Amino acid sequence: MTLEVVSQARCFDGTQFVYRHASTVTGTNMQFAAFVPAQAEHAKVPVVWFLSGLTCTEENFTVKAGAQRVASELGLMVIAPDTSPRGTDVPDDAAGAYDFGLGAGFYLDATVAPWAQHYRMRTYIESELPTVIGESLPADLTRQSIMGHSMGGHGAMTIAWRLYDSCALIEDGARLDGLLVDQGTTDNFLKEQLHPEILDEVCRAAGINLTLRYQQGYDHSYFFIATFVADHLRYHASALGVPTNP
Amino acid sequence: MTLEVVSQARCFDGTQFVYRHASTVTGTNMQFAAFVPAQAEHAKVPVVWFLSGLTCTEENFTVKAGAQRVASELGLMVIAPDTSPRGTDVPDDAAGAYDFGLGAGFYLDATVAPWAQHYRMRTYIESELPTVIGESLPADLTRQSIMGHSMGGHGAMTIAWRLYDSCALIEDGARLDGLLVDQGTTDNFLKEQLHPEILDEVCRAAGINLTLRYQQGYDHSYFFIATFVADHLRYHASALGVPTNP
Numbered sequence: 001m002t003l004e005v006v007s008q009a010r011c012f013d014g015t016q017f018v019y020r021h022a023s024t025v026t027g028t029n030m031q032f033a034a035f036v037p038a039q040a041e042h043a044k045v046p047v048v049w050f051l052s053g054l055t056c057t058e059e060n061f062t063v064k065a066g067a068q069r070v071a072s073e074l075g076l077m078v079i080a081p082d083t084s085p086r087g088t089d090v091p092d093d094a095a096g097a098y099d100f101g102l103g104a105g106f107y108l109d110a111t112v113a114p115w116a117q118h119y120r121m122r123t124y125i126e127s128e129l130p131t132v133i134g135e136s137l138p139a140d141l142t143r144q145s146i147m148g149h150s151m152g153g154h155g156a157m158t159i160a161w162r163l164y165d166s167c168a169l170i171e172d173g174a175r176l177d178g179l180l181v182d183q184g185t186t187d188n189f190l191k192e193q194l195h196p197e198i199l200d201e202v203c204r205a206a207g208i209n210l211t212l213r214y215q216q217g218y219d220h221s222y223f224f225i226a227t228f229v230a231d232h233l234r235y236h237a238s239a240l241g242v243p244t245n246p
Numbered sequence: 247m248t249l250e251v252v253s254q255a256r257c258f259d260g261t262q263f264v265y266r267h268a269s270t271v272t273g274t275n276m277q278f279a280a281f282v283p284a285q286a287e288h289a290k291v292p293v294v295w296f297l298s299g300l301t302c303t304e305e306n307f308t309v310k311a312g313a314q315r316v317a318s319e320l321g322l323m324v325i326a327p328d329t330s331p332r333g334t335d336v337p338d339d340a341a342g343a344y345d346f347g348l349g350a351g352f353y354l355d356a357t358v359a360p361w362a363q364h365y366r367m368r369t370y371i372e373s374e375l376p377t378v379i380g381e382s383l384p385a386d387l388t389r390q391s392i393m394g395h396s397m398g399g400h401g402a403m404t405i406a407w408r409l410y411d412s413c414a415l416i417e418d419g420a421r422l423d424g425l426l427v428d429q430g431t432t433d434n435f436l437k438e439q440l441h442p443e444i445l446d447e448v449c450r451a452a453g454i455n456l457t458l459r460y461q462q463g464y465d466h467s468y469f470f471i472a473t474f475v476a477d478h479l480r481y482h483a484s485a486l487g488v489p490t491n492p
Contacts, residue, residue: 010432010469010470011470064310218256223257223314227258
């Protein structure tokens, strides 16, 4: 497995990389971003995954969220994958919908043609990419945690459970040690699409330790993410046994 | 003077705005970004200006630098203007050079045709935009400080001195209370174009309090800016009499 460095820049005493590699799972070249903290010079470090939302690539979270500051403090590697396979032979929605096709892989393995050939993001994120990272980067794969935003927040939950509908999975018996969810109250998608109250209900019924915070006046943007990303990194660091004194 | 809200998003308990207004100085519509901290609900707040580098708009610093976190803590309004006038009747470099014309106003007033009509960024930043902000936003214009990156770092110095060559100005007698300059050692532009050692020499000769820090391994990117922006905001807050206990 060869990782090609697309770019690298020093950031908060660590290095922000973008890598490219040939994926056998998606049958395409894939890019992902990796923040490698200075602590990795001496020992393998825990890994926090961030799955992005619709239309994103590996770049959005990497340049907009300001996550490197706290990842550097806590000694966390942060991996931000792309959201779909890409390339001239990867089919896209014919009408160009932003929520289907390119940039909208939904972290699942498609099952019907023409999608099933390349759209295999579940297996890519769950299996192939961790293997690539474990072979090439100073990552302690025994300590991994996952988060995300929008499509990627749901993807983070289903990948933690290894199937596709987080609320149905809880009803069917899936369990996690804990969940931290922030929801902006002026999020444009809140009333029609997101329904965090359903997640709240099924977690209560199942006894899952969900912390659901409604953040007054915040929307769906990366300004919202940047505001609360430190809390989330500390949450995952704590779950991974990393000291998190601010 | 009418300010049109292009976008707004809650961020670190304040609001990140992008505004548009008709500029009489440039003869175009101009956009600028303004972070308004929560402290401004109760009293006018000090203003820190950030002037961006070549090719940037008001967006780059706003979405990539992570400045809102510390601006929120310190109660600073942060203004990020665009880097040139824009519009179909604004001339650009015929060959499309990135360092002349659109996105490359260099914070000066052009003096020859066809540039002199619209490229009047010095007067825009020094006079018109502060007036607009003072009339429409909760800004305490008696407390202003200015910083920038690359073309904008130089622009910040010349606007503080009101002319165009920072080193020549110091030799000619211009003075400032203090300067904080960070320079990445792996900056691609360092050896051929930037010459911070000249600034260092003239400041030493003139007795100007320059803190010039060479940051090992950092480049010219916004990852570099994001890493050190908190130090710069604290520097300006201190100069403005704002308490800066971390």
